[in-house]
Amino acid sequence: MKEKILIVEDEFIVANDLKIMLLKAGYEITGIASSVVQARKLIVDKRPDWVLLDIMLKGDLTGIDLAWELREIQLPFLYISANTNQTTLEAVKATHPYGFMVKPFRERDLIVMLDIAKYRFGQEKGTLAEIPLDNENEEIEGIIGKSSLLREVIEKIKIVAPAETSVLILGESGTGKERVAHSIHDLSAHKSNAIVIVNCAALPHSLIESELFGHEKGAFTGANSLRIGKFEQADNGTIFLDEIGELPLDSQVKLLRVLQEKEIQRLGGNKTIKINVRVVAATNRSLEKEVAEGRFRLDLYYRLNVFPIQLPTLKERKEDIEALADYFLKKYAASSRKNVSSISTAALNQLKNYDWPGNIRELEHLIERNVLLAKTSEIEKFDLPSHNSSPLEFNNGKMKSMEEMEKEHIMNALQICEGKVSGPGGAAELLKMQPQTLYSKMKKLGIKQGYN
Structure with missing residues (x-):
């Protein structure tokens, strides 16, 4: 049965374009409303499954006013708007939409956004959204473990990887954010092209624009030759923006423009260069807190947060410790050509009883170090830091x-x-x-x- 969508949009051309896109994708359109009053009537008469909602509408009421009513009757909705000023976006965020798309957008972005919104809604209601999963029963190389929290991460990777939408990976340092970015790239249509890794925290403030977008020869003092930036290097591939929360506000504005327009301009140049780049970003910060404190733009947050993947800490998935330890043991025993093949039961219990403030990275370093130091084929004991002591030391x-x-x-x-x-x-x-x-x-x- 086709899902029914109500379009609430006061610009006829935009609304008609949306209707054509959605009909082509197999949805049923229950109507087009240009005001909240019209939308209320269509909701009662046609009972849509979803509402696509603009913010600025005809009449005294806005899309945000209607959104609160939709939440009351538990009718899921997504915003589609060109209005991205900070005050409006804060009001939008408070209504907890299932998605937010900034105009202009491509047809495939709209369809992917709807698929993701259905997935979120299905999770919230305790049902699985009908999104086809390729290779559903296959493992993902380099992602080790069987815990329920990790299985959720793997499921999300398989859902989003074939799409073109932006992905935001959230998690503490050492939880494997870069590994997940590589997995998304490897399962995407871009897998035969490059994935370019950018550590935003390591970019000198004065060189961020040059690093990301490149520069022409003579663009500034010291620019002695043409430089191809990271986005251009990633054309037809994936760019992974690690520690995105470290970007200063002026650089965030430029990044937002690139995400919206799908084009760049090298520093010192006047030529616009079209790019086709899949953006995966990551942070160990709470971007919502950064937004609230004025250090991160809310419109960029919405652009990146189309499909968030939250990575669990190692402390939250301790049932995976044995599999991870075995994986790293084999890896470093082979690379160091040492005959170390097992970890004693007592040593494994040490690992399972430790809290892992450094997460998987800390475990990997520990195993690597102990493989190098091992004098027999078995690691019998680990020398772990005393992080589990009381704060009142x-x-x-x-x-x-x-x-x-x-x-x-x-x-x-x-x-x-x-x-x-x-x-x-x-x-x-x-x-x-x-x-x-x-x-x-x-x-x-x-x-x-x-x-x-």
Whole structure:
């Protein structure tokens, strides 16, 4: 049975284009309303399954006013609007839509957005949305484990990978965000082309535009030759924007324009270059909190957050620890050509009873280090940091000062990261702070930089 959609849009040309796209995709259109009053009548008479909702409508009431009514009667809706000012977007967010598309958009973006909205609605109602899954019973290479939380992640990867929509991967440092980005690329139509990795936190502020979009020779002092930017390098492929929350606001504006227009302009150039790039972004920050505190644009958040994938911490999926440990054991035993083939039951219990603040990355580093140090074919014991102790720690019978606890915490992080301070897998990333801040704290606390 065809799903019925009501279009609430006051511009006839836009509404008619939407109708043509949706009919072509197999939906039934119950009508077009240009005002909230008309929409109310059509909802009662035609009983649509979904509503596509513009914000600015004829009459005194807006699409946001209607959205609150739709939530009351539990009729799912998506916004389609060109209105992206901050105040409006905050009001939009409060109505909890199942999707938000910024005009102009492509036909395939609309259809994918509807599929994803149905999936979200199905999850919310406890039913599975009817989205075909390719290779449903196959594992994904490099993603190890059988826990229910991980199976949900794998299911989402398989749903979104064949589409062209943007993906936002959320999770703590070390949970495997880059691995998931590679999996999305490998299962997509872009798999024969490049995936370009960009660590947004590592881009110098003054060079962000040049790094992302390239520059012409002579564009600025020191630009002695043409530079092809990351987006151009990723044309017909995938670009993975890691730590997207670190981008400054002015760069966010430029990125939003690229996502909307599907074109770039090199710094110092006047030629517009069309690009076809799948965008996958990731962050260990709460972007909603960043938006609320004015550090991240809400319209960019909506553009990226079309299909979020939340990665569980290792602490939340401890049933996967044994499989992960075995995977890393085989990997590093082979690469180091060492005859280490097993982990004792006692050592496995150590791993399962530890809280893993550094997540999978910490486990991987631990296994790699112990394979190199192993003197027999079995790892019998792990030397784990004491992260599970009470926050009210004591030194010689006296409660430790905040400075002592902070120093010990940093030292533990450095131990986990094998002395690495900055960059991917470094202590700064683990502690969720800027490398410069960590270096400053280390100097103040008397922690020698020889760790790095």
